[in-house]
Amino acid sequence: MRAVIAEDSVLLRVGLVKVVEMAGFEVAAEVGDAEGLLAAVEEHEPDLAVVDVRMPPGFTDEGVRAALSIRRSRPSTALLLLSQYVEERYAADLLAANTSGVGYLLKQRVADVEEFAEALRRVANGGTALDPQVVAQLLVRRPSDPLDRLTAREREVLALMAEGRSNAGIAAQLVVSESAVAKHINNILAKLDLPQADADHRRVLAVLRFLGL
Amino acid sequence: MKIVPRLRRTLTRLTRDTSFLALGVPLHLLMGFLLFNVFGLVWEIIGGGDSTAPVILGFAVALAALCVPALTWAQRWRFRQLLGIAVTDPGWRRPWRQIRYHCLAGVLFGGLEALVVGLLLAGAAAAPTSVWIYALPRPWRIDSTQAAYLSVAGLVVLTGVPALAAAVVRLESQVVPALLGRSREDDLAQRVEDLTESRAGAVDAADAERRRIERDLHDGAQQRLVSLALNLGIAKATLDLPPEAREVIDSAHRQAKEAIEELSDLVRGLHPSVLDELGLDAALSGLAARAPLPVRLRVDLPERVAPTVEAVAYFVVSEALTNVAKHAREATGADVTVALLGEMLRVVVEDDGLGGADPTGGSGLRGLTRRVRSVDGSLRLSSPVGGPTTMSVELPCVP
Numbered sequence: 001m002r003a004v005i006a007e008d009s010v011l012l013r014v015g016l017v018k019v020v021e022m023a024g025f026e027v028a029a030e031v032g033d034a035e036g037l038l039a040a041v042e043e044h045e046p047d048l049a050v051v052d053v054r055m056p057p058g059f060t061d062e063g064v065r066a067a068l069s070i071r072r073s074r075p076s077t078a079l080l081l082l083s084q085y086v087e088e089r090y091a092a093d094l095l096a097a098n099t100s101g102v103g104y105l106l107k108q109r110v111a112d113v114e115e116f117a118e119a120l121r122r123v124a125n126g127g128t129a130l131d132p133q134v135v136a137q138l139l140v141r142r143p144s145d146p147l148d149r150l151t152a153r154e155r156e157v158l159a160l161m162a163e164g165r166s167n168a169g170i171a172a173q174l175v176v177s178e179s180a181v182a183k184h185i186n187n188i189l190a191k192l193d194l195p196q197a198d199a200d201h202r203r204v205l206a207v208l209r210f211l212g213l
Numbered sequence: 214m215k216i217v218p219r220l221r222r223t224l225t226r227l228t229r230d231t232s233f234l235a236l237g238v239p240l241h242l243l244m245g246f247l248l249f250n251v252f253g254l255v256w257e258i259i260g261g262g263d264s265t266a267p268v269i270l271g272f273a274v275a276l277a278a279l280c281v282p283a284l285t286w287a288q289r290w291r292f293r294q295l296l297g298i299a300v301t302d303p304g305w306r307r308p309w310r311q312i313r314y315h316c317l318a319g320v321l322f323g324g325l326e327a328l329v330v331g332l333l334l335a336g337a338a339a340a341p342t343s344v345w346i347y348a349l350p351r352p353w354r355i356d357s358t359q360a361a362y363l364s365v366a367g368l369v370v371l372t373g374v375p376a377l378a379a380a381v382v383r384l385e386s387q388v389v390p391a392l393l394g395r396s397r398e399d400d401l402a403q404r405v406e407d408l409t410e411s412r413a414g415a416v417d418a419a420d421a422e423r424r425r426i427e428r429d430l431h432d433g434a435q436q437r438l439v440s441l442a443l444n445l446g447i448a449k450a451t452l453d454l455p456p457e458a459r460e461v462i463d464s465a466h467r468q469a470k471e472a473i474e475e476l477s478d479l480v481r482g483l484h485p486s487v488l489d490e491l492g493l494d495a496a497l498s499g500l501a502a503r504a505p506l507p508v509r510l511r512v513d514l515p516e517r518v519a520p521t522v523e524a525v526a527y528f529v530v531s532e533a534l535t536n537v538a539k540h541a542r543e544a545t546g547a548d549v550t551v552a553l554l555g556e557m558l559r560v561v562v563e564d565d566g567l568g569g570a571d572p573t574g575g576s577g578l579r580g581l582t583r584r585v586r587s588v589d590g591s592l593r594l595s596s597p598v599g600g601p602t603t604m605s606v607e608l609p610c611v612p
Contacts, residue, residue: 012436088498110443111442
């Protein structure tokens with residue numbers, strides 16, 4: 001799979017290229033601003049774009065705007081955004097149309113190389129990777145609702161679901177068995193009054209409700 | 214005895230004092246003279262006299278009114294030039310102050326000054342009588358005994374005049390600046406204005422400095438640390454190393470990540486960049502999400518407020534949430550509400566703990582109060598036993 005990297009700090013870009021290659025991608029282009037990113041995506045048609053939110057010339061949200069425009073023009077491109085801080089509005093904008101193939105992580109997470117590589121692969125394969133901080137921040141806004149009926153443990157499980165993890169990943173994170181996770185998820189789905197459709201769809205609905213989107 | 218230097222000093226002072234007083238006589242008595250005329254004219258009008266009197270009265274009053282600022286200026290000049298005393302400009306905020314001075318105190322001072330100057334002249338004329346009578350034609354000459362009395366009297370007066378002149382000068386220099394100069398009230402008002410301005414400048418400067426440090430850390434050390442941790446992570450993941458080396462790299466990686474966290478915390482405590490770029494709302498949600506207990510955040514801001522106020526509000530919430538996490542007993546959550554009420558930004562942080570917080574204690578709270586007061590805000594902490602603990606802060610902000 002091919003990837004494009006947009007990051008203005010040269011130092012960090014060099015490291016990012018290494019990790020992205022480590023994760024099994026071929027780096028088609030590395031650029032330092034949003035315009036370069038759009039051109040590179042146009043030219044190389046990559047499977048994944050790793051994008052820094054804050055880039056020249058304005059150093060505000062150039063990366064997010066470029067990502068949204070890629071999402072419209074080439075929806076098949078998976079996007080992983082890296083940010084110095086979390087702004088839940090960006091996350092909401094990115095997730096609004098389509099929750100597959102999207103990631104939003106704090107920049108410092110790249111240091112956990114293996115987890116970051118895993119997140120890259122997950123996003124490129126159509127999954128999601130939300131920083132725990134993003135999830136926590138979206139929760140802060142949530143008005144009172146059926147989520148209040150969830151136990152602390154169920155809430156934890158739901159938060160990990162929202163980050164984009166599988167049952168096995170959640171079980172590993174919480175150090176419980178996979179069947180326990182499945183039980184929690186069933187409880188969550190029941191408490192959130194989600195329709196009896198197929199499990200994956202309900203899972204996505206639960207996450208969306210959780211994030212207040 | 215060093216009689217000559219002393220005498221010279223006395224003479225210098227006497228010269229200065231008498232010129233000061235002599236100059237004061239016309240400046241002080243001019244208004245008295247005008248007032249005397251005005252009273253005369255009024256008397257004339259009451260008595261039903263001359264029909265031109267009202268016209269002349271009008272002129273006299275207008276002239277007196279015109280004289281007021283000129284006389285004030287002249288008096289200030291006299292004090293500055295001859296005594297080196299700066300009488301503050303009373304300005305026109307309170308014209309009656311000047312008018313009152315020139316019409317009442319000024320006339321009294323003029324009388325005193327005239328008396329001193331008169332005594333000096335009389336003494337100077339009388340002291341040498343015994344000498345100058347011989348220059349007169351014989352029929353006009355008084356006898357030498359009377360002349361001697363006059364000379365002695367003149368010498369006595371002349372001996373006393375320097376002290377008297379000095380006393381009057383001292384009296385004027387103490388009383389006039391207070392009577393004619395800007396009133397204490399106006400002085401204080403001006404001072405408050407100056408202090409408010411300079412304090413706002415200091416607060417803004419401190420804020421700008423925090424922002425600059427944040428930017429420097431963000432563009433420099435933070436990026437470098439992330440890159441360092443990333444490279445250590447890559448080394449750990451890709452290199453086939455002996456266990457000891459692996460352990461060292463592992464520890465270095467962990468420390469680099471901790472350093473990133475610590476630096477981020479530091480930067481957030483200083484002035485987070487999200488505050489500048491996206492405002493209070495976005496910055497607070499980051500803060501609330503990072504709190505170790507669930508926080509519900511409600512922000513109702515139709516527009517952004519002044520950067521300094523935003524920074525203080527952010528700091529308030531940051532400190533309050535830290536306190537809740539650290540001190541609130543059995544708190545399971547907190548509510549943060551930020552709203553703009555007219556020209557007042559209200560920040561309320563409430564937890565559901567057991568209360569009983571000491572509203573006076575803690576350096577954190579003191580620092581918070583100081584920061585709030587630096588922008589003229591107010592802070593109230595209510596923490597009854599049994600809870601809840603509520604901190605409410607109001608920050609004035611001109612939209």
